Amino acid sequence: MIKITNLEKIYRTEEVETVALNKLSMQVAEGEFVAVMGPSGCGKSTLLNILGLLDDPDGGSFLFNGIEVSRFNERKRADLRKRNIGFVFQSFNLIDELTVFENVELPLIYLGVSTSERKSRVEAVLDKMQIMHRRNHYPQQLSGGQQQRVAVARAVVNKPKLILADEPTGNLDSSNGNEVMQLLTDLNEQGTTIVMVTHSEHDARYSHRIIRMLDGQTVLENLMV
Amino acid sequence: MISNYIKIAWRNAVNNKVFSFINIFGLSIGLTCCLLISMYLFKEFSYDRQHALGNRLYQVGTLSIMEGKEDRFATTPAPLGPTMQQEFAEVESTVRLLKAFQDDKTLFQYKAGKDIHSFYETSGYFADPTFFRLFSYQFKEGNPETALNEPNSVVISEDIAHKIFGNELALNKTVHINSNTSGAYDFKVTGVFIPSKTPSHIDARFVMSMQSGEVGPWLKKLDDLANNNLFYTYLLLKQGAKPKALEVKFDPFIQKYAGKELQASGRGRKHFLIPVKDIHLYANTGGNVTPGGSVSYLYLLFSIAIVTLLIACVNFMNLSTARSSKRAVEIGVRKVLGAEKIALVQQFLWEAILLSLLAFVVSLVMTTLLMPLFEQVAGKDFTFSIQQYVLLISGFLLITLIAGIIAGIYPAFYLSAFKPVKVLKGRFSNSLSAISFRKVLVVFQFVISVALVVASITISNQMRYLRNKDLGFQKEQQIVIPLRxxxxxxxxxxxxxxxxxxxxxxxxxxxxxxxxxxxxxxxxxxxxxxxxxxxxxxxxxxxxxxxxxxxxxxxxxxxxxxxxxxxxxxxxxxxxxxxxxxxxxxxxxxxxxxxxxxxxxxxxxxxxxxxxxxxxxxxxxxxxxxxxxxxxxxxxxxxxxxxxxxxxxxxxxxxxxxxxxxxxxxxEPFEYSFLDQDFQKNYIAEERLAALIRYFTVIAIFISCLGLFGLTTFSIEQRTKEIGIRKVLGASVAGIVSLLSKDFLKLVVISFLVASPLAWYFINQWLQGFAYKTPFTIWIVLAGCLVAFSIAFLTISIQAIKAAIANPVKNLRTE
Incomplete structure (x- = not known):
């Protein structure tokens, strides 16, 4: 599903040039659950942003389902993103002014899905995430675990092929964290590809494969058995 | 999608009450100014649009040249109209109108049984029988075609008829009119008209036949085309006749009929045509039937309306971009979820439009409440027909939408350009260009405010000078009793x-x-x-x-x-x-x-x-x-x-x-006035201008300070931690107040530098209109600056002091 070759990303300021990704190559097959680990500043998040088409690489190739997407313009990227990719963030990133239902509904609005279909799909996913009873609450009224479940619901409501999760349990206690990891595992078992950046060895164990990064390069791959 | 935008906009507005209030209230005030001034402009531009023959109807004006000086006025000698009709094939009909020029008021008397009831009436005119054929008046009684055919006939307005005859018919009844101009005679009422809602340069409340009383015989004696310029002459041109081509023939015409006499007294004379619809605003003639409006005055009002609205829009732009960090996550999330830039631009524009629509509703209420005051200040009555109201409100709705778009367009593009990668990581800060642009906008607001304050002070000074100047005679304690x-x-x-x-x-x-x-x-x-x-x-x-x-x-x-x-x-x-x-x-x-x-x-x-x-x-x-x-x-x-x-x-x-x-x-009822007050009536236009400028100065300063208040509040909110740390390290309250105020006050000072020469230039222009005037000095500009500075300082320091005296421990805990 994902094939990147010699990917480069360099951040420049007036005085300093920081190499975030240094000719990095890797592949993720459809249906895989991959964890990316490494110390702070090793380039994990940069990699995730490029995979999520939120950032451009400075060099190298990025094939998504066999199509070169590294030179896509903003509009094409937005289109590809909203149809194929779901995001889960460490800090949930729910919109405070929208209710649970409305937050989850948002990706479907941008996809142009009809009102009635939106309603049934959002209800189905909220049901699945067991937060249907909170549908009319605002994010501030929920616990961290509940908020992350809403975020996961929002990430999967448009049935993406790929979910990118950036330290999804970073802001949660262990029991809530486990719950979220279980949700991701279930999704993966139903066929969704998952790439997750994490600091937590415990979380990484839910994945099929761990990619370890250092200084913008992959240094080790562990296959989980 | 739109319902989603509106929902978000509404919830944002409710969650941020202070900012929503500043935006909606500021915009409402701006829109109210706009609406009131639009009504004024609408009224001014609608003069004499009601006459069915208006497209072919012209007033003949006179240009007199004496000692090399030109003087444009609206009156002509009596025989001009009839002679022109004889001379020029283009003229279909003419009418002359004569003010009851010796009457400031005219005495009406009528007998009810044995009693004689007397009252004074204003705005009386004498006119040829063609008057009501050429000018459209809605008759309630009588026939406009024939109403003025007979000598000593009078057509009165509906309210005079009501005053004299109550609910009875007025037609063919007799009233006694005692006029300084035409003597005391009985008149037969031959018509009653309903005053039009569309204004006219002719403010007649009653019109007498030109052949009435002593005017008729006097008129017969007036046979030259050089003197007695007391008559307003109107020509109805034939279909297709070109006014410019006709005007060319006027010079030889005057030469033929009055050349010798004019030459003997060292005078020159020309005549020209003004379309009746243009008389009020564009005639630029002295002594017209009623004083004309001033186009430059209308431009001034129009500019005030636009500027006030812009100042309010600036608040919206500034507060929206300043608070952008609060919206950053939302923008990032929306982009991640697939929102394109254009969708976000639309969303923020919709928010601005929604707020401006709310402001529109508030401004309608404000306008209704302020209408009596505005009518008093403007000296006009603002009633309109239903169609005119519909036109006004739809036009105004359009202005509101435009204001919403102006206010929203910069924030929309600014906010929608955020990079999700940055904002979702919490690495958001306002860009330097946005901060600079906000500063430019604050300076813009204060340039206008300072200029208005300086204008206000100068105009008030000049008005005081006009009131107090020694006129060369004793004006106080003089009672004027009209002998009518x-x-x-x-x-x-x-x-x-x-x-x-x-x-x-x-x-x-x-x-x-x-x-x-x-x-x-x-x-x-x-x-x-x-x-x-x-x-x-x-x-x-x-x-x-x-x-x-x-x-x-x-x-x-x-x-x-x-x-x-x-x-x-x-x-x-x-x-x-x-x-x-x-x-x-x-x-x-x-x-x-x-x-x-x-x-x-x-x-x-x-x-x-x-x-x-x-x-x-x-x-x-x-x-x-x-x-x-x-x-x-x-x-x-x-x-x-x-x-x-x-x-x-x-x-x-x-x-x-x-x-x-x-x-x-x-x-006869006893009436009197005071000489000093009568003299002061010469400055009604200036008094109105002074009042308008005063009101708008207060409004402009108020809206600007509202914006400044919002920006300060926000800036202090952002710097809570810094204030706490500084206090822990020993900063004094005064030090923190000056830290928080100086950036904004710097902008206000820059505004003075820009505003002073502008105010200087425009005020000097205005003072040129007076032969006698108060000196305009640098002190007035400095006083204006000081006033604006004090108000701005007060606005800022209220928030700054509040932040400075807060417990630093609390501030640090909030982070």
Whole structure:
């Protein structure tokens, strides 16, 4: 599903040039659950942003389902993103002014899905995430675990092929964290590809494969058995 | 999608009450100003649109050239219209209109049984029978085609009819009209009209047939095309006739009919056409039926409306971009979820439009509440027909949408350009360009505010100067009593005796005109011994033997009129110093005993000079004092009596004058005014301008400070942690207040530098309109700056002090 070759990303300021990704190559097959680990500043998040088409690489190739997407313009990227990719963030990133239902509904609005279909799909996913009873609450009224479940619901409501999760349990206690990891595992078992950046060895164990990064390069791959 | 935008906009507004309030309230005020001014402009531009034949109807104006000076005025000699109709095939019909020019008010009397009811009416006119055929009036009774065919017929407005006849029909009833212009005669009511909601340059409340009373016979004697410019002449051109082509024929026409006479008196003359629809705003003629509106005044108002709205829009832009960090996550998430930039631009524009629509509703309420005050300040009535209201409201809705888009467009593009990668990581900070742009906008707001404050101070200064300037005569404690009818003129000597006997009156006199009202009599005279075409214009007045003493006009040489010289009625003249200067006398003594000559109808009349008085202002201070002459008159001449009251209880004085009046003249109501107030009426337009500028200054400053308040609040919110740390490290309250205030105050100071020359330039332009004016000094500009600075400082420091005295531990805990 994902094939990147010699990917480069360099951040420049007036005085300093920081190499975030240094000719990095890797592949993720459809249906895989991959964890990316490494110390702070090793380039994990940069990699995730490029995979999520939120950032451009400075060099190298990025094939998504066999199509070169590294030179896509903003509009094409937005289109590809909203149809194929779901995001889960460490800090949930729910919109405070929208209710649970409305937050989850948002990706479907941008996809142009009809009102009635939106309603049934959002209800189905909220049901699945067991937060249907909170549908009319605002994010501030929920616990961290509940908020992350809403975020996961929002990430999967448009049935993406790929979910990118950036330290999804970073802001949660262990029991809530486990719950979220279980949700991701279930999704993966139903066929969704998952790439997750994490600091937590415990979380990484839910994945099929761990990619370890250092200084913008992959240094080790562990296959989980 | 739109419902989602509106939902978010609404919830954002509710969650951020202070900012929403500043935005909605500021925009509402801006829109209210706009709406009120739009109504004013709408009214001004709608003059004379109601006349069915309006596209072919023109007023003939006159351009008089004398001593190289051109003077444009709206009146013409009486025979001009009929002669033009004979001469030019293009003219289908004409009508002449004559003001009851000797009447400030006209006495109406009617008999109800044995009683005689009397009341005064304003705005009376004499007109040819064609008047109601050419101008469209809605008749409630009578036939507009024939209403003015007969002499001594009158068409009255609906409310006069109601006042006289109640609910009875007025048609064919008789009223007695006692006019200073046409004498006292019975008139038959031949029509009643309903005043139009669309304004007209003709403000007639009653129109009499031109052949009525003493006007008819006098009219027959007026047979030249050079003098007696008292008539408004209108031409109805035939279909397809070109006004420009017709105007070309006017010069030879004047040459043919008045060339010799004009040349003999050293005058030149041209005529021109003004479309009736353009008279109010574009005629630019002196002495039109009603004073015209000023287009530059309308531009000024229009600019004020736009600027006020822009200031409010600036608040919206500034607060939206300043608070962008609060929206950053939302924008990032939306982008991650697939929102394209255009969708986000649309979302923020919708938010701005939604807020402006809320402001629209609030402004409709505000407008309704402020309408009476605005009508008073503007001196106009703002009723409209249903269609006009619909047009106004739809136009206004459009303005609101445009304002929403203006306010929203910059924030929309600014916010939608955020990079999700940055904002979702919490690495968001306002860009330097956005901060600079906000500063530019704050400076813009304060430039306008400072300029307005300076304008306000100068205009108030000039108004005070106009009120307090020594006019060259005693204007206080002077009671003016109009002598409107022949009876009033007859009783004048007895009334004078009776008042002079009263202990509360020190002296009294009478005249045709008094300072401050239009002195419509002006003669062309020359000095004996000079060429007869070396004429000078002299404003003339006939007065009695105690008028000059009553007004306290100072004698310079010779003597005043008095009881000892009754023979002064033999054309002996008293001149002012300016007249002396015009005729070239060396000094006042030199003029005494010399003669002036006026040529009239082939005769030369001698006017021996018996006295010279100091210059005095007989007109408002727009114009330099002109040459002026007094002649001794007779009771029948006088239009006004002036009584100088001793200081004391003015009410008792007035009531004793009223009693004396009623005893001598029981069938006419007693009316009076005060000379100083009448003189001040010359400045009504300036008083209105001053009031408008004052109100808008307050509004502009208020909205600007509202914005400044919002920005300060936000900036302090952002710097809570910094304030806490500084306090822990020992910063004083004053130090923190100055830290928080100085950035904003710097902007206010920059505004002064920009605003001062602008204000200087425009105010000097305005003062050019006055021949006599208060000096405009740097101190006024500095005072303006100080006022604006103090208000801005107060606005900022309230928030800054609050932040500075807060407990630092609490501040640090909030982080």
């Amino acid at each position: 009818t022949s009876t009033a003129k007859q009783i004048y000597p007895s009334l004078k005796n009776s008042l002079n006997a009263s202990s509360s009156i020190s002296s009294s006199g009478a005249s045709i005109f008094y300072p401050g009202i239009d002195n419509v009599m002006d003669w062309l005279m020359y000095r004996q011994g000079d060429a007869s075409d070396n004429t000078k214009q002299v404003f003339m007045n006939r007065v009695d033997d105690s008028y000059l003493q009553t007004l306290g006009i100072q004698l310079v040489a010779g003597r005043l009129f008095s009881k000892e010289f009754p023979g002064d009625t033999a054309n002996r003249i008293i001149l002012n110093e300016q007249a002396l200067h015009s005729f070239g006398f060396k000094d006042p003594e030199d003029a005494i005993g010399k003669n002036l000559i006026m040529a009239w109808a082939g005769r030369e009349m001698l006017y021996p000079i018996v006295g010279v008085v100091k210059n005095f202002h007989f007109e408002g201070l727009y114009t330099k004092i002109g040459a002026y002459g007094f002649l001794l008159g007779h009771s029948r001449d006088y239009g006004y009596m002036i009584a100088h009251a001793k200081t004391g209880n003015i009410k008792t004085t007035l009531s004793s004058i009223g009693t004396a009046w009623s005893t001598l003249n029981p069938n």
